[in-house]
Amino acid sequence: GAWRRIIYICIVWQTAMIILFGVFIRYNEESDTHWIEQRKAKNISSDVENDFYYRYPSFQDVHVMIFVGFGFLMTFLKRYSFGAVGYNFLIASFGLQWALLMQGWFHSLDYSDGKIKIGIENMINADFCVAGCLIAYGAVLGKVSAVQLLVMTLFGITLFAVEEYIILDLIHARDAGGSMVIHTFGAYYGLSISWMLYRPNLNQSDRLQGSVYHSDVFAMIGTLFLWMFWPSFNSAVTDHGDGQHRAALNTYLALASTVLTTVAISSLFQKHGKLDMVHIQNSTLAGGVAVGTAAEFMLMPYGSLIVGFCCGIISTLGYVYLTPFMEKHLKIQDTCGIHNLHAMPGVIGGIVGAITAATATESVYGVEGLRNTFDFDGDFKDTVPTRQGGLQAAALCVAICFGVGGGILVGCILRLPIWGDPADDNCFDDEPYWEVGAFVVERVAISVLLVAAKPRFAQAPCHSLQFLPFVGNIYSWCRMLPPRPAVSPVTRCGLDWWILCSVLSMKGRSPVLFVDEGFSHYSVCSSSK
Structure with a gap:
């Protein structure tokens, strides 16, 4: 069974992590007890000069964003909250360990002893690496098993480390906030996997794909945490000083601009001018994604506002038009709409970064500022801004190619039956994989109530149900009743099955109140006695 696979995978892989860490991982000089000697040798007067005190606040913000x-x-999703938070926790916890190893082999390997030396900056970069996999998870949310997610994370971290090394070290592109390295790669990696795992019969779980009032409120909590801490995300690993300061400012402004644009476009394209919570939860973050590459550049405050303004429009329209188009015509089932929140804004961010780099001048940056911002040093000391712009564009292409190519390859692997993917009618549902306790009672007993009292009770709003004279023992009744008894006329509210909990005679007709999960909708009809 699937539960046996997850036991074996977790135990074996964690054991492998312990062995690999024992062989390869050591503290770096700022986290080792020899720091006191290093401090004296380098004439450092205080422990406050340790990088921990500069980086840890940003690390904590990024860590909160991840988890x-x-x-x-x-x-x-109305029935997948355990899976959303729980599997996010699982793959992030595994991913950060594997990321410390994979990124360490490329960036932190001490060739004198063959060990990977880690510190606070490695922790931040590991979280960045995990972010790419969590973005990819959004495309397949509710459609894959925990084992498939771990396999997807294993390959995703590996591909990310290679792609990051090519972009940042070999091409020498700048990408402070990861518009290309994290968001573009992660989004196209997830979308390609979703395309490979296309489910033609996913409509069997249509009733569970929507949200209810309280699930949208919880999702909005995630949005607000991401929105508040995104300036830290984009500035966490930039150089201390003006670059870090500028990255936070540019992100701060882009995010603010995106919110107003998203609200306007959402209202414009919805019936009666009402706002769609999907747009508010997601598109309001697109500005932070798009400004990531150019965050430490001299984008100027008005430039940040323009980036946020444009992304609010493009991302919201993506949810309105592109997501249904992609599912219908391209066979890409994008559960969270990551194409609109991460893929398109990530590409925009790469383009903005390339243009900003290519147009950089000494009059704006200064001689030293230009060299410091774009790291024109060592092998790249003769690089000019126009060439740097070309390198930025090349880096964007690499991110897309790694995402699409890697996603197709990993998607083929995940199609193997050994991983135990969920059945079509079990998608977007926690019940097959989690102990849910009273969840079954909520799912069945609260789904539909037959109220056969006076007609005025049937017309009562959902929150007034507690005043009904008779409800009965709902749970014991529902166990004896067949699924979806014929009632005419019927308005479906995304219900799993129908329950008749009490019937009181009323001249041959009984008013019926159908209530969906979470009491978000109700409709009234009648049935024969």
């Missing part, structure tokens, strides 16, 4: 922000953002 709370991404986790709660995906709780919008």
